[in-house]
Amino acid sequence: MKHVVVVGGGFGGYQAVSDLKGAGVRITLIDQRNHHLFQPLLYQVASTILSSAEVAWPLRLMLRGREDVTVMMAKVEGVDTAAREVLVEDGQRIGYDYLILATGAQHSYFGNDQWAGFAPGLKTVDDAIALRRKILTSLELAEKETDEARRAQLLTFAVIGGGPTGVELSGIIADLTKRTIWRDFRNIDTRKARVLLIEGAKRVLGAFPEDLSEYTRGALERRGVEVMLGRNVSDIGAGFVKVGDEEIPCGTVVWAAGVAASPAAKWLGVEADRAGRIKLGRDLLVPGYDDIFAVGDTVAVEWTDGKTVPGIAPAAKQMGSHVAKTIYARVVGKPDPAPFTYRHQGDLATIGRFAAVVKMGRVKMKGWLAWWVWGIAHIFFLIDTQSRIVVAWNWLWTLMSGRHAARIITRTGGDPRA
């Protein structure tokens, strides 16, 4: 029986495992974390609406009934393509007949890696919990701060990058400080918090039509977000962000500007684009190999007009499906399927309560209708019934009560600023 090793249990890797059900292969799924993460809602964990268990599910539990699948929680350190083995931490080697690399992306600071410590991003559950702690702790410190300038600094939140994540984060931080939480404090007025969205391009949501970008900018500004367009960040350090020549004192900085592929290209020594993504043909095979596939954020595959397939969940899932189909064809001795073609289902982004933008084919929507479409679509795409019910309930509760359910600061040890 052929052994398929899948590295990474995100959207692409999990879809491949899912579609290989009944293909007559043995599968090992390796991930350094124990869970599949529904990244589109991660910003709601960071912003105190959801708990992490509501957007992440143990891979083992998801694959409990699949006797053909072994889940392994381990960090992959390389691939020995000659021996056809995946190298795992502690020197273990996992042999494969087919390898699927679905290792995703990480943050890129465009050569300024020293910024990472001051401006963390939002890719993992741990990132989200850390950002939640940072936001809530800034408010706590501001409440007991007596120095006016230092207090204003703690109440300034900067989000860098005007894509969907940046829009969602800045919108929800504005909702949190200006609508939800202000009555909880006595010494500060969190409604006066500054929430900055800093974007180098001339508009937010560059992937959307221009009128939706314009609507989004307006909707953010009505919520109290200061949208800074065409402005580049020149430096980030302890307690400040520098935009061009202007240094802005800032308690919290979040990085939502750039991603780079995981080191899969380096493991294999193959060509990568500027963002570190493996350049693939439409067979999704890594060039030079006939048994190594790659999918999702870690690859660059041509789409249309010289663009590459976007780094979003539906694209990763479609690639995972295509690779599963290819492996199945080979196992049963059929020719490879027709080359992969990406079907773009649309773009969705939410701005805050009752405001979102949707573009699907020729349909454009904005405002509360788009917000309902966004919400229902996301509940539908959640993995299990339990999460659907709990997330739907939490959203309903947040709307009805004006309260956020998940405001606990964890890891409070001695120093709340750690």
Added chain:
Amino acid sequence: MKHVVVVGGGFGGYQAVSDLKGAGVRITLIDQRNHHLFQPLLYQVASTILSSAEVAWPLRLMLRGREDVTVMMAKVEGVDTAAREVLVEDGQRIGYDYLILATGAQHSYFGNDQWAGFAPGLKTVDDAIALRRKILTSLELAEKETDEARRAQLLTFAVIGGGPTGVELSGIIADLTKRTIWRDFRNIDTRKARVLLIEGAKRVLGAFPEDLSEYTRGALERRGVEVMLGRNVSDIGAGFVKVGDEEIPCGTVVWAAGVAASPAAKWLGVEADRAGRIKLGRDLLVPGYDDIFAVGDTVAVEWTDGKTVPGIAPAAKQMGSHVAKTIYARVVGKPDPAPFTYRHQGDLATIGRFAAVVKMGRVKMKGWLAWWVWGIAHIFFLIDTQSRIVVAWNWLWTLMSGRHAARIITRTGGDPRA
């Protein structure tokens, strides 16, 4: 207007703040964490049934409507009784007219503080998340371990202390490994996990009638817990627990054996008992002071038969109420109320799914009826409607699906063993 400072937002401190509503005083509640914790359900966070936000609530949110209360998240470092000021980290001083110390308890290793690193306890949300990570990571490591002895070690869980917390934890770890999670693994059979409950006395649940202790021991053993009675732990180190002369290789050790009061007695330089608790009269005033009260786990107050009031939530709440009543009487110029008398409402402990013991007055219950009483009582005592609904739903879901909702390992960084 008199200023009341309350240190600690647990059951006792929060009750005092609650009862001082409308008393015509100004209140500052200081806690080093941002939340009130419902400790009786904390073991369910550790054992992957509940998320932390379901058993903890932001103090600010709970006191949002109380304009007379300021919440301050800060670590208290001492009291200057001459100046009547509480000393807070960073050198801040908070003046008081009345001070209520409700600082709770911490773990006591009976002089073996070096055990703390190997056998953490369960007092805070962070403790629960750390224990959850430890249990789940042990199973992950066992799944990929090839050495038989090392694998058996990873699958051995020892709980030290046969009080309610120890009984609950060992019972639920047995339920988790032997009933819930075993189908998720391919290389190990988690049903063969060893779960040890080690107690120095001759029976578990020493505060309960003997027949309920005996029932509990049997119920634990039927679930697969090895109950070791009359056995003392002589040493704990990396990967082992030593019981008498027997060294047991052990992946996870949890401390549920002893508590010691927080350092409030040291702050004041007053007499403490062996467990560090301030010895109080029935006026709940700290001896030598007319303006400093203390309540809850940090004090020793006489009850009956030479026993002291037990360190449980209802006792702390009753003390909090009594102190609020005293302060109110003083503010309106009335004499102090009659001395504090503790009303014991009963003892409850749960063993695992459909098994609990209850002793309330003359009523004794055990088995599934006691379990329902326990569950309904705990849902009733939760702080807000949102938590009641979500906890009730999670329990129902766990019962129906045989799945645990909160199995995400957080802080997985590079090394899952960290």
